[in-house]
Amino acid sequence: MAQKLIQTQTQKQVQTQRLTQQQMLVVRMLEMPLTELEQSVATEIDDNPALESGGQDTDHEPDDVRTETPEGDADEDFDTASEREDREAALDDALAGIGMDDEMPEPVSPQAADNQSADYEEMTYGDQVSFYDRLKEQMVDVELTPRQHEIMEYLIGSLDGDGLLRKDIGTLADELAIYHNIDTDETEIEAVLHTLQTFDPAGIGARDLRECLLLQIRRRPRSDMRQRMDDVITKCYDEFMNKRWDKIKTQLGLDDGTAKAVHAELLKLNPKPGSALGETEGRNVQQITPDFIVDTSDDGNVTFTINNGNIPELYVSPSFADMIDRYRKDKGKMNRHEKEALLYAKEKVERARGFIDAVKQRQHTLYVTMKAIVDIQKKYFLDGDESDLKPMILKDVAEKAGLDISTVSRVSNMKYAQTRWGTFKLRHFFSDSVKTEGGEEMSTRKVKAALKDIIDNEDKGNPLSDDAIKNMMASKGYPVARRTIAKYREQMGIPVARLRKK
Structure with missing residues (x-):
């Protein structure tokens, strides 16, 4: 019997929530490192006359609020007049519900904000990777022998702040022989240099401006424009540097429109390709301001304070606040302009209270997060030995602190803790776990430290295979599988045994 398909239409009610402005403020403030927060507080104090700092002065009357009729003030400046006109334009719409929402909004918990984080656009503050580290990160994407790897690192370290290689190849060969005991020649160094010149940004590793521009041009897709740009630099470089475009047009047979277009494209090239990374490096070398100060006493107590800067x-x-009280008592007796001023004051007070509440929530969330980290990693804070870092992921801290995982993630990003062993990102204290063959969980960092120690002390003339390392790890109390050894060895950038042989 054939089945009959019937199409029906149903109506379903779905409840969705979006982040309010207050919730977005809480989330943004939670992510801010201390220096960003200081700037945000200073800006808010300047922008909002209802928000004050320091000792309270009850005699202070903000200039922004006027209870008298403003139209007749002949000396009113442009900014004040503009602000008054903006308030009047919004007044007609606001007056209809002027008495309906006198109560201030309830504080928003960071957990509630996090549960709606899908509607929030992530924000980051700065980048902690230096110019040279960015280039070294790209080394994993190319195939290099251990010898080429050392030459590449030396070349990267020899770049100037513009990203150019000013030293000649012969000098580099001499330095590698003297300082790194690498007997190489110019041909081998140039081969590695050509690999470096494929890294981003285009132009990195060039030996002069001409080569720098050509490297950028030749990264472009093949086209007539690319060929013309290449011709200008290869055939008319002196004219280009001296801005003699009449000679360039004649020599290359370009019409005025084409020459103008080529000139415009050439001006888009970056003569200092390291500058984009150099700006980041400049920010990174600034002094790090810790968000937490962790103190370890000799009697084994670990305490911490939040740095409020x-x-x-x-x-x-x-x-x-007095104007709001007056509004609640006398709102039925007020004229239009008095209501206008009080409506303005009410909006400023609500904004100030929301900002203060967000600062307090940030402090509380930072406190409970750091307390959970200290409780879990107390042994590390006592002795500073990284091998004592327990397996700890975001979920562990979230459960102990009673927070959402995304909240802990935001706190852990771009926050630093100063300890007696140094100043570290909060992420430093997190470590994944690995299950041993006996079912025990161990910190991956502890396993990697033991693995590195074994390889560092092996006979370089007869390096250990992964199976041999596995047996030695087991004898030291780390019974992990051979595939785990291989995985961690690769993550640490350590080659296989035959490539470690010297």
Whole structure:
């Protein structure tokens, strides 16, 4: 019997939530490192007259609020007049519900904000990877022998701040022989240099400006424009440097429009390809301001404090708060302009209270997160031995702190803790776990430290195979599988035994 298909239409109600402005403020503030927060607080104090800092002064009357009729003020400046006009334009819409929402909004928990994080656009503050580290990261994408790897690292270290290689190849060969005991020649160095010149950004590793420009041009897809740009640099470089475009047009047979287009494209090239990375490096070398100060006493106690930097005590301006009280008592007796000023004051007070609440929530969340980390990793904070870092992931800290995982992730990004062993990113204290063949969980960092120690002390004339390393690891109390040894060895950039042989 054939089945009959019937198409039906149903209506379903789905409840969705989006982040409010207050929730977005809480999330953004939670991600901010201390220096960013200090700037944000200073900006908010300047922008919002209802937000004040330091000791409260009840006699202070903000200039932004006027309870008298403003139209007749002949000396009113442009900014004040513009602000008054903007408020009047919004007044008609606002007056309809002026008495309906007098209560201030309830504080928003960071957990609630995190549960709706899909609607929030992630923000990052800075990049902690230096110019040279960015180039070294790209080395994993090319095939290099251990010898070529050392030559490449030396070339990267020899680049100047513009990303160019100013030393001649012969000098580099001499330095490698003297300082690194690598007996090489110019041909081998040039081969490695050509590989470096394929790294990003285009132009890196060039030996002069001409080569730098050509490297960038030749990264472009083949086209008539690319060929013309190449011709200008290869055949008319002196004219190009001296801006003699009449000679270039004649020599290359270009019409005015084509010459203008080629000139415009050449101006888009970067004569200092390292500058984009150099700006990042410049930010990175600035002094790191720790968000937490961890103290370890001789009697085995570990305590910490949150670094509040130059953030002042914040409070709502008393004069603005008084205006809100007056509004609640006398709103039925007020004229239009009085209601206008009080509506403005109410908006500023709500914004100030929301900002203060977000700062307090940030402090609380940072405290419970760091407390959970210290509780889990107490042994490490006592002795500073990385092998004592316990397996700890975001979920472990979230459960102990009573927070959402995404909240812990935001706290851990771009936050630093100062300890007696050094200043570290919070991410430093996290470590995945690996199950041993006996079912025991161990910190991957601890296993990697033991693996590196074995390889560092092996006979370089007869390096250990992964099976041999596995047996030695087991004898030291790390009974992990051979495939785990191979995986961690590759992650640490250590080649197989035959390539380690010297």
